[in-house]
Amino acid sequence: MKAIDRALADAARQLDASSDTARLDAELLMAEALNIDRDRLILAPPDRDVPKRYWDMVERRKTGEPVAYITGRRAFWDIELHVGPGVLIPRPDSEVLISSAIEHFRDRDPPECILDLGTGPGTLLLAALDIWRDASGVGIDVSRRALSYASANARRLGFEKRLKLKLGDWAAGISDTFDLLLCNPPYVAEGEALGPGVREFEPDEALFAGDEGLDAYRVLAPQLPRLLRPGGMVAIEIGPDQADAVSALLARDGLQASVAHDLAGRPRAVLLTWAKSRN
Incomplete structure (x- = not known):
């Protein structure tokens, strides 16, 4: 057995107590190393010695630190x-948007103009600009750190001339x-159980939204109708038990709501379009 194979097996055993995806984590960290x-x-797998930094990364992962923070990237x-x-950290569930x-x-x-509210590192906006190459976009976030990552990601992908990034509180000041409006707001209720490492490492302001997890939707509800063009769509992420509550909040002023499901079949997004009379 090659040294790399032995190291992967050893790392997976070490990570098993702290991660539900121990083998995957071990492989991702090894690929990075x-x-x-x-x-x-x-x-x-190459036939070579295992870099020392691999074991350093494994030790970090054993503390619960997300793999994406350790490697510095996420697909x-x-x-x-x-x-x-x-x-x-971008998550596959958000791809349903x-x-x-x-x-x-x-x-x-x-779509010609795309708005991403709470853009983070540019996750949804940059994915959309990659699909629709003639579109331009605006990304808004309350976090300067998030906007710094979004700007760097846009430059690396060659999209910097097609988007504007703004520091702001949701759509306040946007006329x-x-x-297309995309949004992955915080929707976790205070005190709700989260996966290992999430609460300890990821930013609270991007996760938590009051006792019911609905605070952000309440702020967004009156803003969305004035932002959406005829024929357009809003796609906003939700927790799997929030479809009815969020739909009731956002279906207003002529907007109608439907629900999209993730790959596991769970409600994951509320989609808003104008009633036919407005399209």
């Missing part, structure tokens, strides 16, 4: 984003209208 992609690691949709402490937008615009003109 060797500066190769995970597919190559699995299909043709989302068809792009890779750089992330770090103080920034919400992008797939729902693709479906909405399949038989319509593509333009948009074809």
